[in-house]
Amino acid sequence: MQNVMGIINLNLGQDLLKELTMGRPLAALPFGGRYRLIDFILSNMVNSGMQNVGILVQDKYRALMDHLRSGKEWDLARKRDGLFILPPSPNPCSSGGCRGSVENFYNNLDYIESSRQEYMLIAGSHIVCNLNYRKAFKFHKDMNADITILYKEYDAEDELAQYTILNCQPDGRISDMGSQSSRIASRKVSMEMYLIEKGLLVELIKDCQARGGWDFVKDVLIKNIDKLKMFGYAYKGYAARIDSIKNYYRHNMDLLKPEKWEELFFKSGLVYTKVKDEAPVKYKENARAFNTMIANGCIIEGRVENSILFRGVKVHKGAYIKDSIIMQKCEIAENAIIENVICDKNVCITQGKWLKGEKNYPLVVAKGTVV
């Protein structure tokens, strides 16, 4: 896969998690006790053998830069290739921000064109999975495809209204794609991960820009569905799509199932993230923890149940945490009780407070709040 360059496009689903993505891009959203969303796609690319990754950032990307820095943790601080941040260049013609993902590609086309790799893998950061791209890439070449789109087939009960659905022929060739409200009756949902030859991508982006289109799916993919050989590649493993607070909560909680924990964190490679040098978790005499995931640096004196604790959380005596997600460096004081709550970073729940959300509508406490 050394011949494939990765492009992580952050121009997707930015504002769907309102409170949690106020001060950070979705890619920098903490997930799974010690990670940020971007860690998963970055680790997947690196574990697949890719050595050149560009990140198309949109706005609020300081938190992301702080997390990634030189890319050393992902082994991407290299002399040649490695990690590149591709910022949106200020365009005098466009007022009011970016008009679509194609604009971002277009602005960074020189970087893409000058890369040494012949192929590109384009992906977002909003799907959490542990995916090795080697098989998909082999499929792409075997099929002699112009574009290969990775998809996941969902069960009948899943709500797919807002996703891009693919219709594939038996050999995998995509005959149709669009939203579910259109006439497509399939349950194959695009993972917004595309394999494409570099030259073709550059051509398509230039062509699209010249015609005034800005949307990668509508103006690049759907428009060319008859002209190009597009294939769908089925991914069958664990994939969590983070596109709402409810899904964010649900997918975090899913990691408390040991088989999911194992699949996401071990199955096809390890997940890398920024190292914080926190000490092991300290359980004191009165600590009680059940069905819980706890990251290093925590000190547990209270009771924790069905929850996820990020690095450096302090749970004091008599405190009770249930069905909650507690991000980095929060402090839950004596006898505080919280249930179905998402605490963003550095939240302090003071003594004796009682906070309760609903399972399908968890209460979000914004970063740095003292309750």
Next chain:
Amino acid sequence: MAWVENEWGIYVMRKKECIAMILAGGQGSRLGSLTRNIAKPAMPFGGKYRIIDFPLSNCHNSGIDTVGVLTQYRPLALHSYIGIGSPWDLDRRDGGVYVLPPYAQEGGAEWYKGTADAIYQNLNFIDMINPNYVLVLSGDHIYNMDYSLMLDRHKKQRAEATISVIEVPWHETSRFGIMSTDEQGRITEFIEKPKEANSNLASMGIYIFNWRLLRKCLEDDRKNALSSHDFGKDIIPKLLMDGHRLFAYYFKGYWKDVGTVESFWEANMDLLADEPELDLHNPNWRVYSVNPTRPPHYVGTTAKITRSLVSEGCSILGEVERSVIFPGVHIEEGAIIKDSIVMPYVTIGRDAQIYRGIIGRKSLIEEGALIGSINHEGICVIEENIVIPSDAQILENHMISKQKQVG
């Protein structure tokens, strides 16, 4: 770091004020099978660390950015662990970490024959950097200490050598090098392992020397055929005899030289106190280490963990009490671990029981096995990569190693 004026009259950072030399070649023979394959400084400690993380982190936290690590016994684990020093922020353009094993030269190769000889054989390294002061450290002590305060003291006293000392219980003085000092802190007497001591200030094996003086002293010592080339036995007494200005630096806090299996076990257990003397959770004094790439640990519905340290990547379904659990350990349902140390990537099967055990890296304790017993004081040591078969019983005070497999 001293600022030096260059030929155009501009201050540029060049000369190192102080560098550290960490003696990390020791075997720790009393630790038995725990150090069969690794040097003592490479021993895992505290649920995530290796012992050498402490002096290396101290260097970083004290602003020392040039560190020589002298290795000799079984250096592979240590060399690969230290690498280029990035975890301790010691991958630097000017300075950084230098691993210094013994080497061959004209006239043959020789081992480091003593602590002083190890430094002597690396005079060329220290000359290359040419610092004002050399801080000599031991790679196998566990403590958090700000060396910059000791250096300040050294300069203030206009000392030629400063030795860090700690008060030890009187009945233990015979294990240490004991100092007597005057009111100013100047050392008047130094006795290595005295039968009867008139002071309880023990040398911690941490020295700051003026480089010029040390250099000369090491050269003289080299020529002395009767010398054992040891800092405590030869260099310090010689300097004292010659009337040099030697001062003590009083250290207060946690400091431990884990020489035996018992003291290694105790030092780990010390961390489990409510407010341990050695605070690993202090954000202002981080202990750095090579971090394993593992997710947060998982605590199952059947688990019960109290008064313990548990690291990343573990999955705990059994009962853990007063124990230190390193990364990637799996403890299955019904297993009971008490007063034990479980090293990385160990698997402990269903209903297995471990009391006062030290379980080596990647060992497998099968279902229902029993190690140690509740009623005994002795510690059971299981070496790395050992399989303890199902329903085996290993009583206290055993060391199970490759040579002595059970079952």
